[in-house]
Amino acid sequence: xxxxxxxxxxxxxxxxxxxxxxxxxxxxxxxxxxxxxxxxxxxxxxxxxxxxxxxxxxxxxxxxxxxxxxxxxxxxxxxxxxxxxxxxxxxxxxxxxxxxxxxxxxxxxxxxxxxxxxxxxxxxxxxxxxxxxxxxxxxxxxxxxxxxxxxxxxxxxxx
Amino acid sequence: xxxxxxxxxxxxxxxxxxxxxxxxxxxxxxxxxxxxxxxxxxxxxxxxxxxxxxxxxxxxxxxxxxxxxxxxxxxxxxxxxxxxxxxxxxxxxxxxxxxxxxxxxxxxxxxxxxxxxxxxxxxxxxxxxxxxxxxxxxxxxxxxxxxxxxxxxxxxxxxxxxxxxxxxxxxxxxxxxxxxxxxxxxxxxxxxxxxxxxxxxxxxxxxxxxxxxxxxxxxxxxxxxxxxxxxxxxxxxxxxxxxxxxxxxxxxxxxxxxxxxxxxxxxxxxxxxxxxxxxxxxxxxxxxxxxxxxxxxxxxxxxxxxxxxxxxxxxxxxxxxxxxxxxxxxxxxxxxxxxxxxxxxxxxxxxxxxxxxxxxxxxxxxxxxxxxxxxxxxxxxxxxxxxxxxxxxxxxxxxxxxxxxxxxxxxxxxxxxxxxxxxxxxxxxxxxxxxxxxxxxxxxxxxxxxxxxxxxxxxxxxxxxxxxxxxxxxxxxxxxxxxxxxxxxxxxxxxxxxxxxxxxxxxxxxxxxxxxxxxxxxxxxxxxxxxxxxxxxxxxxxxxxxxxxxxxxxxxxxxxxxxxxxxxxxxxxxxxxxxxxxxxxxxxxxxxxxxxxxxxxxxxxxxxxxxxxxxxxxxxxxxxxxxxxxxxxxxxxxxxxxxxxxxxxxxxxxxxxxxxxxxxxxxxxxxxxxxxxxxxxxxxxxxxxxxxxxxxxxxxxxxxxxxxxxxxxxxxxxxxxxxxxxxxxxxxxxxxxxxxxxxxxxxxxxxxxxxxxxxxx
Numbered sequence: 001x002x003x004x005x006x007x008x009x010x011x012x013x014x015x016x017x018x019x020x021x022x023x024x025x026x027x028x029x030x031x032x033x034x035x036x037x038x039x040x041x042x043x044x045x046x047x048x049x050x051x052x053x054x055x056x057x058x059x060x061x062x063x064x065x066x067x068x069x070x071x072x073x074x075x076x077x078x079x080x081x082x083x084x085x086x087x088x089x090x091x092x093x094x095x096x097x098x099x100x101x102x103x104x105x106x107x108x109x110x111x112x113x114x115x116x117x118x119x120x121x122x123x124x125x126x127x128x129x130x131x132x133x134x135x136x137x138x139x140x141x142x143x144x145x146x147x148x149x150x151x152x153x154x155x156x157x158x159x
Numbered sequence: 160x161x162x163x164x165x166x167x168x169x170x171x172x173x174x175x176x177x178x179x180x181x182x183x184x185x186x187x188x189x190x191x192x193x194x195x196x197x198x199x200x201x202x203x204x205x206x207x208x209x210x211x212x213x214x215x216x217x218x219x220x221x222x223x224x225x226x227x228x229x230x231x232x233x234x235x236x237x238x239x240x241x242x243x244x245x246x247x248x249x250x251x252x253x254x255x256x257x258x259x260x261x262x263x264x265x266x267x268x269x270x271x272x273x274x275x276x277x278x279x280x281x282x283x284x285x286x287x288x289x290x291x292x293x294x295x296x297x298x299x300x301x302x303x304x305x306x307x308x309x310x311x312x313x314x315x316x317x318x319x320x321x322x323x324x325x326x327x328x329x330x331x332x333x334x335x336x337x338x339x340x341x342x343x344x345x346x347x348x349x350x351x352x353x354x355x356x357x358x359x360x361x362x363x364x365x366x367x368x369x370x371x372x373x374x375x376x377x378x379x380x381x382x383x384x385x386x387x388x389x390x391x392x393x394x395x396x397x398x399x400x401x402x403x404x405x406x407x408x409x410x411x412x413x414x415x416x417x418x419x420x421x422x423x424x425x426x427x428x429x430x431x432x433x434x435x436x437x438x439x440x441x442x443x444x445x446x447x448x449x450x451x452x453x454x455x456x457x458x459x460x461x462x463x464x465x466x467x468x469x470x471x472x473x474x475x476x477x478x479x480x481x482x483x484x485x486x487x488x489x490x491x492x493x494x495x496x497x498x499x500x501x502x503x504x505x506x507x508x509x510x511x512x513x514x515x516x517x518x519x520x521x522x523x524x525x526x527x528x529x530x531x532x533x534x535x536x537x538x539x540x541x542x543x544x545x546x547x548x549x550x551x552x553x554x555x556x557x558x559x560x561x562x563x564x565x566x567x568x569x570x571x572x573x574x575x576x577x578x579x580x581x582x583x584x585x586x587x588x589x590x591x592x593x594x595x596x597x598x599x600x601x602x603x604x605x606x607x608x609x610x611x612x613x614x615x616x617x618x619x620x621x622x623x624x625x626x627x628x629x630x631x632x633x634x635x636x637x638x639x640x641x642x643x644x645x646x647x648x649x650x651x652x653x654x655x656x657x658x659x660x661x662x663x664x665x666x667x668x669x670x671x672x673x674x675x676x677x678x679x680x681x682x683x684x685x686x687x688x689x690x691x692x693x694x695x696x697x698x699x700x701x702x703x704x705x706x707x708x709x710x711x712x713x714x715x716x717x718x719x720x721x722x723x724x725x726x727x728x729x730x731x732x733x734x735x736x737x738x739x740x741x742x743x744x745x746x747x748x749x750x751x752x753x754x755x756x757x758x759x760x761x762x763x764x765x766x767x768x769x770x771x772x773x774x775x776x777x778x779x780x781x782x783x784x785x786x787x788x789x790x791x792x793x794x795x796x797x798x799x800x801x802x803x804x805x806x807x808x809x810x811x812x813x814x815x816x817x818x819x820x821x822x823x824x825x826x827x828x829x830x831x832x833x834x835x836x837x838x839x840x841x842x843x844x845x846x847x848x849x850x851x852x853x854x855x856x857x858x859x860x861x862x863x864x865x866x867x868x869x870x871x872x873x874x875x876x877x878x879x880x881x882x883x884x885x886x887x888x889x890x891x892x893x894x895x896x897x898x899x900x901x902x903x904x905x906x907x908x909x910x911x912x913x914x915x916x917x918x919x920x
Contacts, residue, residue, distance in 0.1 A: 035181070035184070035187075038187070038351070040351070040352070040837070041433040041837045042432065042433065045836065045837040075181065076180065076181035077180065077181050079180070085176070085179065089179040092175075092179045093179055096172060096804065096807050098172070098175070098178050099637065099638065099811065100349075100350060100351070100399060100401040100635060101174070101178030101179075101400070102351045102400030104179060104181075108179065128846065131844050134348075134837060134842060134844065135811075135814075136811075136814070136815065137350075137401060138811050138814075139809075139810035139814035139848060140810075140844075140848045141848060141851055142806065142807060144845070
């Protein structure tokens with residue numbers, strides 16, 4: 001039996017009917033068409049599906065879509081303001097903090113959530129902040145450098 | 160050198176904005192109108208006859224549109240070694256027999272994934288289980304079950320390499336070591352699992368979006384398996400979520416999606432689950448190594464003998480190449496005057512083993528570099544010194560095998576020695592281990608039997624001076640789109656943003672063998688450079704007439720300025736020249752073509768990269784647990800085209816190769832992989848990642864574009880050996896089998912204590 005899901009994604013309200021077993025990642029990708037959020041394992045161990053749910057990072061393969069009822073979800077598509085990239089996106093570009101790019105959306109969402117919660121994390125806290133995200137290409141250090149550069153105020157956030 | 164305007168500069172990845180905004184479309188994201196979703200049924204048995212497959216119940220399920228089994232195939236077998244039909248041994252969808260847990264037996268297309276999944280449970284397969292064999296040492300015994308009909312002792316293939324007089328040389332050695340090692344398997348763990356959207360039209364033509372390292376191989380293998388003309392198959396590859404050696408053979412997602420689509424003339428999408436990715440795709444080849452190494456007192460290594468048996472798994476895959484390369488790279492990076500290698504690959508009833516980043520060289524480097532440290536220890540010689548004494552130098556011929564032009568190994572050794580000295584006295588239970596390595600810049604071997612050039616590119620200059628670059632090269636994350644665009648821009652004298660690259664689309668790009676064997680920078684780079692030079696030549700012919708330059712002056716283009724080389728101030732705007740030239744050619748765009756195939760460059764590769772790595776570990780002698788503190792690498796890859804790309808390759812390789820040395824493993828029970836999930840398969844995560852430092856070495860490779868050579872796979876070779884040597888330096892125990900887990904270190908420490916107590920008594 002499908003149930004109604006009312007929630008906001010990247011500021012846009014949606015009202016849709018979904019089966020109770022549908023995962024948030026499935027609704028985002030397959031119903032709303034936001035394919036920036038990836039799915040690498042479906043068992044909340046790779047982090048590729050990370051999004052922000054009410055300001056907190058969650059793995060959207062471990063959340064039922066209906067659990068997001070009434071919530072505000074931010075996906076990677078919601079990071080840029082108009083045609084201006086966010087500081088973290090700019091820093092990822094400058095530092096080459098991605099290669100194949102498949103984990104990148106999740107990495108950006110975990111990093112964004114980290115900085116929302118703690119704007120001045122230490123290097124150790126940055127490492128902890130992305131420890132739930134697997135990257136098979138970069139070896140993480142370029143990602144840590146990119147986040148560090150934002151923490152140091154090297155980028156001006158788009159308004 | 161410094162007057163390059165594009166190469167060597169820190170630039171953004173040309174696909175970067177797409178990747179950081181989530182707008183990059185991977186095959187995983189492709190959705191087509193009227194598309195169906197497929198799932199694959201796999202064998203639960205390691206070895207069994209298929210007696211009967213009944214698909215009737217599955218077909219009756221509402222929402223199921225088609226079911227295929229081996230009977231729906233032409234019965235062809237795929238293999239990348241197309242020149243050797245006996246090595247093409249994989250049906251993909253099995254007809255009479257399954258050979259490992261995960262072998263595909265049927266596939267379903269349905270309106271959604273859930274329905275397809277449900278339908279798999281309704282397919283009734285009757286098997287007759289057969290005796291199975293899992294260990295290659297058992298597989299080569301007389302009474303072992305035969306996995307492939309007619310293959311005696313399950314020996315799939317053997318390889319022999321020899322030069323000098325090994326037996327005579329051993330007689331002259333002052334010291335000989337004989338050691339045995341075992342190298343484990345490793346999963347590629349691409350973040351994007353294998354996937355494909357295959358779409359047959361009513362015109363009989365096939366279009367496929369798939370995650371792959373070589374669109375051309377996939378296209379050609381489809382043609383073989385489905386008896387089609389290759390130009391009726393178009394394979395797209397815009398973005399691929401990682402490859403690492405796992406994505407250049409036709410896989411079950413690709414083949415089954417196409418078969419199902421052919422029946423229905425509807426697009427079918429199959430995405431392998433993470434569990435399938437671990438259990439039903441290929442993996443790194445496990446190897447048993449027996450090494451004999453002889454030297455003079457002064458450390459001069461006179462002879463080496465290597466014997467290897469590899470666990471092949473159920474099919475040949477790329478295992479034959481891994482078998483050859485592990486033998487070739489066992490001699491690296493040293494000048495052995497006498498060398499002998501014998502390798503055997505045994506079929507087993509396990510998931511097939513194949514190519515993985517380094518392609519046999521991480522295994523040979525782990526065992527070789529461990530043993531050299533042991534030899535140095537026996538002889539009382541410093542580990543750097545013994546490598547210096549025997550290390551390869553420029554213009555060295557590996558007898559009968561290869562010619563090495565540029566080689567910066569000795570500069571790398573100097574830099575690493577300085578790094579170790581600078582580190583000074585280490586805290587207790589810390590150790591620094593070194594490991595030296597080399598790797599090829601693309602393979603010369605043509606087992607695929609391609610009639611095309613190895614690499615090709617087309618450059619089109621449009622009326623506005625913007626450049627379209629077409630190449631079959633595949634960007635799998637290694638950054639070839641960026642590196643090749645940089646080469647094109649530099650050669651043509653334009654800016655990077657003037658170039659737009661179209662890659663990996665067999666419908667519009669000239670064929671390229673793809674991304675394997677670290678070949679794109681050198682091989683495709685040469686093709687791109689030649690294509691750009693061809694286009695530039697056409698422009699310059701026009702410019703010469705236009706400028707009215709004296710014939711003694713050379714013309715060139717740099718920074719969008721067409722000018723006399725000796726009088727650069729005399730020139731005209733590139734954009735103006737392009738506009739007029741195209742107008743003068745009746746509106747026809749300027750097209751440049753380039754290709755590259757290595758002729759007369761030995762048997763392996765036209766060029767080799769070298770490096771030395773130092774790993775520092777801190778061991779807890781109570782528990783055996785250890786931490787990777789720092790990994791410093793001196794790597795030489797010729798001229799650096801894309802510095803951000805090389806840094807990424809270096810650091811990323813340490814995550815993967817460190818994992819191979821430190822924690823990654825695929826334990827099995829009766830052919831069943833026990834940890835087929837990311838939660839259970841231990842990878843290096845951000846908290847385990849060591850500090851990484853890079854010491855760049857300046858070399859120039861005459862065979863490479865602008866002097867460049869590989870920087871992709873070679874970096875995966877040294878780390879396991881460096882970790883092993885570091886653990887030994889830290890606490891005095893030697894681990895002979897990978898991965899070097901805390902448990903093994905703990906057990907070795909306890910054993911060492913026992914031995915020293917015994918000795919005291």
